[in-house]
Amino acid sequence: MKKKHTNYFTSPLNRRDFISSLALTTGAIALVGCNFNKQNGLAGEPEVRRITPPRLDTAYLGERIHCYRPMRRGTPNMSLETIADQLIVHNYGHGGSGWTLAPGSAKYVVQLAMDSEKGKAIKKDAPVVVIGAGVMGLFTAYELLQRGYTSVTVKAVSFDNLTSHNAGGLLAPVSMDNNPELQPLIDRIGIDAYRFYAEVAQGKHPHFPAGAKVMPAYFENRSESGLEPYVGKVMQPAKDVVLDFGNGTQRNMVSYDDGIFMDTAVMMESLKNHLQDKVTFEQGKVDNYASVSSLLIFDCSGLGAGALNADKEVVPVQGHLIMLRDQLPADLQSMILVYFSKAKTTSNQEVKRSFYIFPKQLPGSAANDVGVVGGTFIEGATPETPNNEEFDIMVSNARKFYGI
Numbered sequence: 297m298k299k300k301h302t303n304y305f306t307s308p309l310n311r312r313d314f315i316s317s318l319a320l321t322t323g324a325i326a327l328v329g330c331n332f333n334k335q336n337g338l339a340g341e342p343e344v345r346r347i348t349p350p351r352l353d354t355a356y357l358g359e360r361i362h363c364y365r366p367m368r369r370g371t372p373n374m375s376l377e378t379i380a381d382q383l384i385v386h387n388y389g390h391g392g393s394g395w396t397l398a399p400g401s402a403k404y405v406v407q408l409a410m411d412s413e414k415g416k417a418i419k420k421d422a423p424v425v426v427i428g429a430g431v432m433g434l435f436t437a438y439e440l441l442q443r444g445y446t447s448v449t450v451k452a453v454s455f456d457n458l459t460s461h462n463a464g465g466l467l468a469p470v471s472m473d474n475n476p477e478l479q480p481l482i483d484r485i486g487i488d489a490y491r492f493y494a495e496v497a498q499g500k501h502p503h504f505p506a507g508a509k510v511m512p513a514y515f516e517n518r519s520e521s522g523l524e525p526y527v528g529k530v531m532q533p534a535k536d537v538v539l540d541f542g543n544g545t546q547r548n549m550v551s552y553d554d555g556i557f558m559d560t561a562v563m564m565e566s567l568k569n570h571l572q573d574k575v576t577f578e579q580g581k582v583d584n585y586a587s588v589s590s591l592l593i594f595d596c597s598g599l600g601a602g603a604l605n606a607d608k609e610v611v612p613v614q615g616h617l618i619m620l621r622d623q624l625p626a627d628l629q630s631m632i633l634v635y636f637s638k639a640k641t642t643s644n645q646e647v648k649r650s651f652y653i654f655p656k657q658l659p660g661s662a663a664n665d666v667g668v669v670g671g672t673f674i675e676g677a678t679p680e681t682p683n684n685e686e687f688d689i690m691v692s693n694a695r696k697f698y699g700i
């Protein structure tokens with residue numbers, strides 16, 4: 297007998313859901329799987345899936361991480377600029393969707409450069425410099441190699457512990473500010489990226505044997521996922537499901553069963569390893585393009601692009617993450633993202649709070665140290681306004697979500 301049946305605390309159950317829940321909880325038999333269980337409901341009723349909540353007591357919470365999404369208001373900058381005799385190819389400002397878009401975005405900007413008059417005149421063995429060693433920079437360097445460029449240098453202030461390593465890893469175009477006119481392009485790039493990660497996940501990619509997995513991605517509704525444009529092209533339609541946490545709490549959700557999880561720190565390592573003996577890595581800051589001795593420059597400088605290009609539209613979006621430890625990995629084979637209403641932090645900044653959990657794992661960590669809980673979105677927050685109280689709010693919201 298269930299103790300209670302609640303939908304997520306932002307939206308109460310409607311009558312139909314309530315009746316269906318009664319039918320499911322009294323009439324169906326659980327089929328136990330290794331991660332989630334299925335209950336066969338009445339025809340047309342949502343499938344019930346059993347998910348064991350992660351361990352969220354303090355002893356199971358690991359490192360607390362602040363990290364900053366490089367968002368560009370309006371749209372990411374994926375464009376060409378000519379300065380004197382140099383061709384600058386911008387590829388920055390992807391906000392909370394850098395991983396979701398990176399392989400497609402890299403393909404798009406490299407093609408843009410190759411199709412331009414100036415780009416056509418640059419020989420494939422001429423020096424090309426990529427500024428930035430985050431996911432944008434590394435995928436751009438990778439794409440340049442794929443297109444036959446032989447003298448690629450990746451120059452960056454920092455190569456380690458970047459936003460790109462810390463990011464959660466859900467493939468979904470969220471937390472971006474997109475001009476609606478550019479949405480079709482963003483969708484196209486995302487679909488391209490989905491294909492890339494799907495190849496990695498299926499073990500079919502020639503260069504990256506690991507770093508992405510196919511698994512259910514759960515959202516409260518279809519529109520919040522950002523994935524609807526992918527349906528029918530690379531993804532199957534989402535299903536209505538009921539998540540049953542085995543403790544009396546259930547949530548009505550939608551599931552994209554062919555969601556993609558990118559293990560970001562692992563993939564960054566794979567990218568770097570692949571590029572290691574094929575490109576030159578150089579540490580240093582680029583303050584202006586004239587100081588770079590190359591006619592072809594790819595600007596993948598993330599938040600650094602604000603100063604480098606005097607681009608006032610670039611803004612950090614602060615996120616809070618907590619790594620989990622000593623979990624049961626079999627229970628962490630899906631992704632969840634739900635949003636709450638906006639609120640104010642103690643530093644009086646507007647925060648869009650959410651709860652998300654992904655099976656992220658740091659390279660070299662113990663097998664059971666798996667999982668990351670996030671999420672805040674605080675536009676304009678910097679290390680000077682760490683909003684540390686958000687970590688506890690996040691864990692408390694996560695516990696409420698699971699009813700623990």
Ligand SMILES: Cc1cc2nc3c(=O)[nH]c(=O)nc-3n(C[C@H](O)[C@H](O)[C@H](O)COP(=O)(O)OP(=O)(O)OC[C@H]3O[C@@H](n4cnc5c(N)ncnc54)[C@H](O)[C@@H]3O)c2cc1C
Pocket residue numbers: 363364365366388389390391392393394395396397427428429430431432433451452453454455458459460461462463464465466467468580581582583596597598599600601604613614615616617670
């Ligand atoms: C909490 C959080 C969770 C996230 N989760 C997801 C997710 O689940 N899915 C998803 O798709 N995305 C996610 N993201 C977004 C994603 O992480 C970013 O969009 C992406 O990492 C940005 O990559 P980047 O290469 O543009 O920037 P970065 O990783 O910040 O790299 C920038 C690089 O540029 C270099 N640089 C900067 N300025 C200069 C300069 N002047 N000269 C030389 N080098 C310079 C830096 O040293 C660095 O190497 C998340 C982000 C956060 C903060």
